[in-house]
Amino acid sequence: MCEEFKRALVNHLKNGNIYPGDDKCCWTIEELPIYGRCLIANRDIQPNEEIFRDKPLIVGPRVNNYNKIFCISCYKVLNKLSLCSQKCKFPVCSECENNDAQHRVECELIRSWKLKNENKYSKHLFRALTVIRGLLLSKEESELMFMMACHENTSVQNMEVEKILVEFDGLSEDSEIVNKLKKISSILNTNAFEVGLPHDSQPEHGISLRGLFPLGAVMNHNCIPNIYYVYNDHKVMIAKASKLIKRGDQIFNSYTKLLWGTMQRRVHLGYSKNFLCKCERCLDPKEFNSNISGIKCIHPQCDSIMLPINPLVITSSWKCEKCNFKLDHARISKITDILSKQIFNRISNEPMKLINQYLKEKLSNFLPDSNQLTIELKLQIILKMKQESDYIMTIEDFQDIENYCQNILNIIDMLTMGECFVKGILCHELAVTKIKLSELQGHVLNKETRENLSVLLKKSWDIIGNSISEPKDLKDLLNSFT
16 A cells, blocks of 8 residues: 555656656655654755655645635635625635636536525635545546545534535535545545745735645654745645754654644644654653743742643643642643633734733743743744834834744754744844844944854745745845845
8 A cells, every 4th residue: 555655646746747756756655663654764864955845636725714705716815705606605706717727617516516595605615615626636636635644533523514514405414425525524634734825925815725735744743853844836845854864764744833832732633633742852841941831830939930740641730840839730721721812812902012011021920931822922023013014113122022033043942943944934033133123223234243144044045945935035135145
């Protein structure tokens, strides 16, 4: 089965003109005990070296509540809801309705199932579109998709399929088509990647898609991955080494966010991927001295940090590393739930100036600088504060952002993440912030400062250059400082 899958996969890459050839390919696929199907390095791979390219079998909307309605073909936001005139109930712009061949095919399929309320938009049908597109693959693509690893879903996880049954007269719950849709849903939920859209296609867009990448999905999980990936403007995944990968090593991705704490990573993996990680990072309560899960000790006169006694047990008690004060899991969960809700509400409703004040004046009383919630808030401030058109940033604001960038970069180094994606973003933000600070303070950039800026910008370019995540000014800045 492994060899059959590999042949189908190579044909998929060849059809997309992204297979480098047998002699240049630096990976192979093997079956290993416990892991199952694995991606293995067949030679040493250097940091930032490209490992592979992969194109999606399917790409489309994610199963979540989007704030905006967008065209299902070009993904541009629709200022006014415009449904297909052929009454397939999907939002589509006039240009794509007339010219997009894929839409015509999926429109015809949807209408063949005898739609009810043809003139009414259905968010449930919109969320299920990516699964429906799995029915429209070629024979070879479909065979490859059904050879991919798959965890059977519960009815809750298959909700995107369950909820569209009421939209049709021609679909029954036990029909062959619905069973196939549920299988495709399970494959997507097991393997799909989040896919971003180019910065220059409506910067205010704020949406992402999900895509099924058969080679990318072969990579197993580790909380200390040795790859990162970016996308080009054709939605091709480009996977690169984040650190040296030795010949014979397994090529690992992370199925969670890198800057989540152990409990959040394990809960996510258990629910969405049906396994619990026991890697070196998960076994260490301090997570390589980053203390990314830690909260400040609530015992009077203690200024230390509380961490789980046994990070592999979700219900573990927590203990202060200095005064040995303990709290049970329920108390810890209540504290973190309250703080996370406060943070989410503030991010959703308040300007970044007020969020920054909350971070410095209140949140710092409960959480250390390295806590995952603190990091998330800092990232939001770094990326969004300067975008607020009605606020003029001060020198202090830029100094805060400089400190936040450096703080998170230090944590990334502690976690031994290597040249990861978020490092590429932060190196650019740190360089831009340093340049802006020098302008506001009237400082001339000396030779040493320019060299440091050059290092930051080069690192950012090596990671996110020539991808949809590349900042518009990155290339010009790099040329200015090299």
